[in-house]
Amino acid sequence: MADKIARENRLFHWVDERLHIQTLVDYMSHKVVPQHSHSFWYYFGGISLFFFVVQVVTGILLLLYYRPGADSAYESVKFIISEVSFGWLIRSIHSWSANLMILAAFIHMFSVFFTHAYRKPREMTWVTGIFLLALALAFGFSGYLLPWNELSFFATRVGTGMAGAIPGVGDFLMKLMRGGEDVTGATIGRFFGLHVAVLPGVFAVLLSLHLFFIQRQGMSEPLEWAANPQFKKYRPFFPNFIMRELLVWLIMLNLLAVLAVFFPDGIGVVHWPLGQKADPFAPPPPVIRPEWYFMFAFQALKVLPAHLLFIEGELAGIIILTAGGIVWTLIPFLAGKFSSGKKPTLIIAFGWAVLAFIAVLTILGYILE
Secondary structure: HHHHHHHHHHHHHHHHHHHHHHHHHHHHHHHHHEOOHHHHHHHHHHHHHHHHHHHHHHHHHOOOOOOOOOOOOOHHHHOOOOOOOOHHHHHHHHHHHHHHHHHEEEEEHHHHHHHOOOOOOOHHHHHHHHHHHHHHHHHHHHOOOOOEHHHHHHHHHEEEEEEHOOOOOOOHHHHHHHHOOOOOOHHHHHHHHOOOOHHHHHHHHHHHHHHHHHHOOOOOOOOOHHOOOOOEEEHHHHHHHHHHHHHHHEEEEEEEEHHOOOOHOOOOOOOOOOOEEOOOOOOOOOOOOHHHHHHHHHHHHHHOOOOOOOHHHHHHHHHHHHHHHHHHHHHHHOOOOOOOOOOHHHHHHHHHHHHHHHHHHHHHHHHOO
């Protein structure tokens, strides 16, 4: 036993001389996490990360059999579902984890907003988080077309067509995304490259920055602690918080497994049946709806009149949504300082208005046809 311990110590010393592991161990042992009534919101960032890891693993497995192209994409997905051992399960896990990742990211964003965790010195943590959510939505949009089925074809045609409403560069952007005038096999190639190469690379860089900022700045403390320091309470990051985080990941893994096994094609408005192969010459389906996380924007553009003052309604909607996204991203710089510990009622009201806007328009999008 003594010889075994000595060998382990020598191995650790050899590795530590080269990688300075002890420095990381010391840092982790002294790191703490604020403990309060709303600290459970901290876990949603980790949940989003967990589902992203699942996305990467299952995406690599699907990549072994998927073949992009108008004459091969649909057939390869059908082969994965029907012929590859557990291929249907991997596709289901990939689809469910994508939706759950975006849901967890939205919850994480709003929890950070309403707990004012974006305030100084965490402005860049908020900004990188917003960009990560935008990239997650881009993942969903680019991956939606890859099965090359009927619904994804016409939904992508509508989605990319919206870019054409932008004056000046709209037509260029639409052709850039489509690879031509219309959605074709070239579009699959572009979306495939975006989905498996460009977006993962950019996402990995931003995620690394986001995690670096979190580790350097620590978890945000409640505003009330500034005025009442006697309420401050902390929990060790390692092993206490890490073990709880792993338990949450295990629960999410079980939830993902249940959903993937019992609902392989989704359920309700969250569904992805393969259906029929895309036919550019076939009439579009009677109802074309985007994924649930785009529904609020889609419905907002639908309810606008044909013209708003002297601007086309669709263009006005795009301008308003873009301006709103910019304001939302710059919230840490617009909200001012909270050194007094007093909650900013105007900022809170704005957050509730944004949340209500997204929720109401999403619900209306599924009720109204």
